[in-house]
Amino acid sequence: MSRAYNFCAGPAALPQAVLEQAQQEMLDYRGLGLSIMEMSHRDNVFVEIAEQAEKDLRDLMGISDDYAVLFLQGGASSQFAMVPMNLLGDGETADYINTGQWSKKAIKEAGRYGNINVAASSEDTNFSTVPLQESWNLSDNPAYVHYCPNETIGGLEYSFVPQVGDTPLVADMSSTILSRPIDVNQYGLIYAGAQKNIGPAGLTLVVIRKDLLGKAANNVPAMLNYQTHADNDSMYNTPPTFAWYLSGLVFSWLKKQGGVGNMGEINQRKAEKLYHFIDHSGLYSNPVEVISRSRMNVPFVLADDRLDKPFLDQAQAAGLLNLKGHRSVGGMRASIYNAVPEAAVDALIDFMAEFEKKNA
């Protein structure tokens, strides 16, 4: 068994210690004679795992009792519908900020359910900037303001938290959550697909301020109503138990790493050294304005795109996997989530330097 360095944007690398524990417990969870996957979600053993996972997440993120934590299915793409279906009343308007592919998808889906105002967009800079809040055209009394703090595809990250007063701030944190300290109290609702910094694909986390529950109309499906899941501890129906369990192992691992404060420092260091190398190279470049560069997803292009294929082939042969950029933008992308160790970034930089030298 040998483990490569994996820069996949998602489903992404998981901590090796987590996978090892899951592997060890797979056929016989703690001497009970069955797998976690084979027991009822209402079994005390699983309920304890589920509750511990929520408790650890609350600890890690400092989530108060004013918020419900929901373990759902359907990914961020389902949240694109659930947010307006739950928070956008008849005749109300919701404000969205467009900073990339994921914002655009959220905006498009929300348009089915009510009035959407795109209050700012950086599409004119090909999403290489985040519009300053001073330039936003927010509505008079929006139901909420939605933004995506980190655009996984473009490699763009907000350097600030939008200030929207009493309006609920809603954030797609799929590739932001747990990467650094976040002040949850500034948000009305946070959602995140698990497959970046949480666990395997198939689980979606929602952190929602409790006063925002119970606003959905009667024609909203029970499964898309946050209240349903808050009322049932996310067990209205059978949850994805194995993904929930694995996420719990990740939370526990994160606590052992010193929590999101320590993880944020490591992530900052990883990103800085990679951008520093790119900016000082003759072959590689990154198009994003410096202040808005993502700490999680580092896209870069080679000066000569005929080198793309040899770059990817040789990287893979060197045990550096999944560096190809998103199909919609091309180029390269190194995603350096929590489970990607600093040594992986060092190895990537060494490889990139060597490749540049050979192809000078």
Next chain:
Amino acid sequence: MSRAYNFCAGPAALPQAVLEQAQQEMLDYRGLGLSIMEMSHRDNVFVEIAEQAEKDLRDLMGISDDYAVLFLQGGASSQFAMVPMNLLGDGETADYINTGQWSKKAIKEAGRYGNINVAASSEDTNFSTVPLQESWNLSDNPAYVHYCPNETIGGLEYSFVPQVGDTPLVADMSSTILSRPIDVNQYGLIYAGAQKNIGPAGLTLVVIRKDLLGKAANNVPAMLNYQTHADNDSMYNTPPTFAWYLSGLVFSWLKKQGGVGNMGEINQRKAEKLYHFIDHSGLYSNPVEVISRSRMNVPFVLADDRLDKPFLDQAQAAGLLNLKGHRSVGGMRASIYNAVPEAAVDALIDFMAEFEKKNA
């Protein structure tokens, strides 16, 4: 490591060989240096796994090209909404048959979206019977007819396939699918939560006749529109990759067991010997009319409910797990899905006989 016999109704037992393979491949899938959980769903390696799983399922069930096979999230509870949102047009009526807790949930949810006619119900027999089709009051021109061929909680199973002419027949097959041969061509739409006979919780299978696609209104969420998923090979967004992979291993295992024909014979034998023992015992009884007894879920009660706790405690000590009935009905329930071997049923019968003798 010792594996017990697991009679859980779901999430249910998985084949040991499947868990062993998943365990072995967990940290390093076929020498690639990463887990299945850590690679993109668009990676060729995963796409091949996904396509093979669909191909094996089509082989096992004899699903023709007239049908799309979708690998979704959200469980049967999401299908309770998706079916009417996709198939029930304005002003149309859908017919539902009420034979237990899961039918009732489907009916309740469908009521949000249009006119629902409960064409027959066996609630008056406490769901111990299936209403004969001659007694059904079907609508003149229903959009579809929905039923649940096997009620997991009540242990009730249809002994016939409803004949509804050209009307699409829709079936919640969560605990029926793959348990025996099914003539898919009699159905417009089949759906099933994975956590009984398919794989781990968090995956939902839909088999839909292609002419039923594309009927959803514009205000139906993209994620709840069957067309979205059919157009994108169930990869509109990130699917639950690990659950999909594990289900593929189960399909491959099923083919090695001789397919659903052979599995159906084994399941028939398992059920018959357990019901035969119950019917000839002095302590145990099953309330369901003989012709409508479930081959997958065998509920039974003890003549003296003060024996319930010792029964469950001693069964667990004997390595016979999860025999407690559903919280809504009490008593006992042995779920004997594909992955529960005949030897488990034999061991259960031996234990029940011994327990009866000791408590005569």
